[in-house]
Amino acid sequence: MEFGQLLPFWGATALYGVSLGFYVQWFRAGAAAVGRRASVALWVAAGTHLLGLALLGFGRGFGPPTGLGESLSLVALSTVLVYLYLEARGNERGLGPFALVLVIAFMVKASTIGPALEVEPLLREHLYGPHASAIILAMSGFAISAVLSVAYLAQYRQLRDKKPGLLMRRLPSLQGLDGMTRRATRLGFVFLTIGMVLGSLLAHRAWGEYWSWDPKQCITLLTWLLYGAAMMLRRRRDWQGERVAASNLVAFSSVVVGILMISWFFDSAHRFGVTAS
Amino acid sequence: MLGQNHRTAPVELREKLAVTPEKRDALAEMLMCDRFITESAVLSTCNRMEVYAVSDDPHRGRARIDGMLAELHGVSSSSWTDTLYFREEDDAVRHLFRVASGLDSMVLGEGQILAQVRDAHDWAKDHALSREVLHRAFDEAVACGKRVRTDTQISEGAVSVASAAVSLSRKIFDDLAGQSVLLIGAGDTGARTARHLQMFGVRDLRVCNRTRSRAETLAHELNASVVPWDQLDDHLSEVGIVVTAVHSPEPVLTESRVKAALKEAGRRTLFVIDLAVPRNVHADVAKIPGLFVYDVDDLQKLVLDDEDSRRAEALKAEEIVDDQVRHFVQWYRARAAVPTLNDLRMQLECVRQAEVEAIRNKLGDDADLELVDRVTRRLLNKVLHCPTTELKRRVLESDPDQQLRDFRSLFGLEPRERG
Numbered sequence: 113m114e115f116g117q118l119l120p121f122w123g124a125t126a127l128y129g130v131s132l133g134f135y136v137q138w139f140r141a142g143a144a145a146v147g148r149r150a151s152v153a154l155w156v157a158a159g160t161h162l163l164g165l166a167l168l169g170f171g172r173g174f175g176p177p178t179g180l181g182e183s184l185s186l187v188a189l190s191t192v193l194v195y196l197y198l199e200a201r202g203n204e205r206g207l208g209p210f211a212l213v214l215v216i217a218f219m220v221k222a223s224t225i226g227p228a229l230e231v232e233p234l235l236r237e238h239l240y241g242p243h244a245s246a247i248i249l250a251m252s253g254f255a256i257s258a259v260l261s262v263a264y265l266a267q268y269r270q271l272r273d274k275k276p277g278l279l280m281r282r283l284p285s286l287q288g289l290d291g292m293t294r295r296a297t298r299l300g301f302v303f304l305t306i307g308m309v310l311g312s313l314l315a316h317r318a319w320g321e322y323w324s325w326d327p328k329q330c331i332t333l334l335t336w337l338l339y340g341a342a343m344m345l346r347r348r349r350d351w352q353g354e355r356v357a358a359s360n361l362v363a364f365s366s367v368v369v370g371i372l373m374i375s376w377f378f379d380s381a382h383r384f385g386v387t388a389s
Numbered sequence: 390m391l392g393q394n395h396r397t398a399p400v401e402l403r404e405k406l407a408v409t410p411e412k413r414d415a416l417a418e419m420l421m422c423d424r425f426i427t428e429s430a431v432l433s434t435c436n437r438m439e440v441y442a443v444s445d446d447p448h449r450g451r452a453r454i455d456g457m458l459a460e461l462h463g464v465s466s467s468s469w470t471d472t473l474y475f476r477e478e479d480d481a482v483r484h485l486f487r488v489a490s491g492l493d494s495m496v497l498g499e500g501q502i503l504a505q506v507r508d509a510h511d512w513a514k515d516h517a518l519s520r521e522v523l524h525r526a527f528d529e530a531v532a533c534g535k536r537v538r539t540d541t542q543i544s545e546g547a548v549s550v551a552s553a554a555v556s557l558s559r560k561i562f563d564d565l566a567g568q569s570v571l572l573i574g575a576g577d578t579g580a581r582t583a584r585h586l587q588m589f590g591v592r593d594l595r596v597c598n599r600t601r602s603r604a605e606t607l608a609h610e611l612n613a614s615v616v617p618w619d620q621l622d623d624h625l626s627e628v629g630i631v632v633t634a635v636h637s638p639e640p641v642l643t644e645s646r647v648k649a650a651l652k653e654a655g656r657r658t659l660f661v662i663d664l665a666v667p668r669n670v671h672a673d674v675a676k677i678p679g680l681f682v683y684d685v686d687d688l689q690k691l692v693l694d695d696e697d698s699r700r701a702e703a704l705k706a707e708e709i710v711d712d713q714v715r716h717f718v719q720w721y722r723a724r725a726a727v728p729t730l731n732d733l734r735m736q737l738e739c740v741r742q743a744e745v746e747a748i749r750n751k752l753g754d755d756a757d758l759e760l761v762d763r764v765t766r767r768l769l770n771k772v773l774h775c776p777t778t779e780l781k782r783r784v785l786e787s788d789p790d791q792q793l794r795d796f797r798s799l800f801g802l803e804p805r806e807r808g
Contacts, residue, residue: 141542142542142545143539143541144539145539267560271557271560272681276560281545284563285559285560285563286560286658287564287658288563352657352679353679354678354679
């Protein structure tokens with residue numbers, strides 16, 4: 113990988129790693145100064161990441177995402193930005209370590225794939241930009257919802273076991289986590305729906321068919337159905353709290369499976385740009 | 390510093406010595422007029438009454454304050470002398486800093502005392518009682534208290550069963566104002582926890598008791614509504630928090646009862662605080678998903694755990710206090726050198742002026758005179774520079790009084806009382 117391509121991948125991963133270190137340190141000690149340092153580190157990491165992606169796009173004359181690596185890198189960045197928004201608004205720094213673990217996982221996967229070398233003609237379609245943006249926003253919504261769900265379940269367990277530890281001091285209340293999960297899931301679902309509609313229009317233009325049972329399409333449909341089901345279920349009054357969190361995580365597993373699938377099956381018609389790996 | 394606190398005196402005596410606003414003004418008058426006391430401040434809270442004073446003669450100052458308090462309260466001082474503590478010099482400063490940091494409080498690390506220290510300072514300033522030394526001491530005490538609270542976790546965690554119940558509630562629910570609380574039983578324990586929950590925002594409180602009249606009395610006191618004993622189940626499904634404190638050999642809430650009530654309303658999250666012994670809530674209730682059941686032992690354990698961690702944090706806090714005290718004492722000691730240095734400068738200045746005067750007639754014009762004046766002045770400053778810094782350094786070391794005496798005799802200065 114060239115040096116210029118390092119920044120939005122391994123470079124940003126390393127910076128997120130450093131931020132995670134600070135967040136964990138704050139989580140354990142709780143000192144305000146350490147917390148501020150952690151936030152500053154994360155802002156710097158996100159800024160650098162954004163800069164790296166912008167430079168990559170300008171250098172090639174075609175902006176990310178073109179390829180799974182870049183898409184994941186963008187998902188990670190927008191997840192960080194959503195998290196930073198939550199933190200700035202509610203001072204919910206306790207979620208930081210949870211969010212960063214997931215972000216770093218995305219970044220490692222993104223970095224092993226790396227940027228795309230050439231841009232497929234399909235990606236030059238006008239609809240591609242909105243389609244990709246919607247999907248990326250959807251993914252980061254789901255990522256945040258998964259982070260919140262994990263935090264919810266962890267805190268729920270501690271409260272039920274009557275062993276309140278550090279988690280309890282640092283995390284928002286169960287009700288607060290539940291409300292945020294709800295909003296994040298809804299955000300993800302709305303953007304996924306938009307992204308899928310745009311995607312099928314794009315498919316029609318490129319291949320003449322709206323739907324072609326391509327594996328990527330199938331797994332996305334499954335994700336959509338699972339989140340749809342999770343959202344329907346939570347309307348039921350007895351389906352609250354830890355069950356909602358658990359169903360969110362089940363739905364999120366299809367996102368993870370989807371990502372792994374595309375990175376394994378390059379033969380899918382719905383592949384992204386040719387990758388460097 | 391002369392004072393009395395919750396550790397040295399029982400509440401009856403503290404009441405007697407409490408300084409009410411009127412008495413405080415009278416005390417200010419007395420402190421103001423006393424010639425042994427150059428600066429003073431009074432810190433009076435429900436747990437402590439302390440007089441901070443700067444005096445050239447600490448022991449006489451102490452006796453004077455003792456007398457003032459006796460006069461103020463109209464009792465003989467012997468009746469409380471053994472409950473008073475007296476601290477001098479560094480120890481007095483350390484005491485103030487520890488008080489401001491909450492290290493001397495009944496509840497370790499509590500936050501109210503910091504505001505009270507600040508108020509005491511403002512009051513002393515307004516009455517022109519405190520000057521340079523106490524200004525600085527109180528300012529630094531407040532800074533120290535703030536630093537302790539941001540750098541350590543001394544003020545985190547629950548201190549009582551009631552506050553543990555509140556902090557758990559706040560971990561389950563976002564905003565207690567939106568939660569309804571059902572209090573089962575009209576005894577003191579339950580009422581205390583209910584009051585605590587109200588303090589943290591709970592508005593809708595319902596009291597349910599077998600004997601309705603007792604429920605009514607308590608409900609009136611707490612500004613709550615009354616629930617008849619036979620409608621308990623209906624309300625059980627409407628509230629988010631249940632506090633039980635009923636003397637009953639049999640559990641009041643059983644699994645089937647709670648389950649049925651919740652099923653009816655389709656609710657799932659319920660926080661049950663069981664304060665009674667024997668327990669009012671059957672152990673099986675805790676198995677219902679979405680329910681959080683804590684009994685007195687669970688809460689007590691949380692309080693003890695938090696107490697341990699507070700104590701561990703207190704060690705860190707003491708280090709911060711040490712650091713801040715050292716800083717203050719350095720400033721204070723260096724300050725002791727100032728009068729001596731002024732004396733020296735004055736003496737040398739006299740010599741200089743006399744010498745200039747002596748050669749005045751031998752000089753030509755005013756320009757020459759001015760030149761000589763300037764040169765000698767600069768010479769004086771240069772000569773004084775080294776002894777000045779050296780003395781300021783030496784007074785920080787052992788026995789500043791001895792250092793000052795030596796310095797004075799070295800330069801042939803008249804001996805002078807400190808201060």
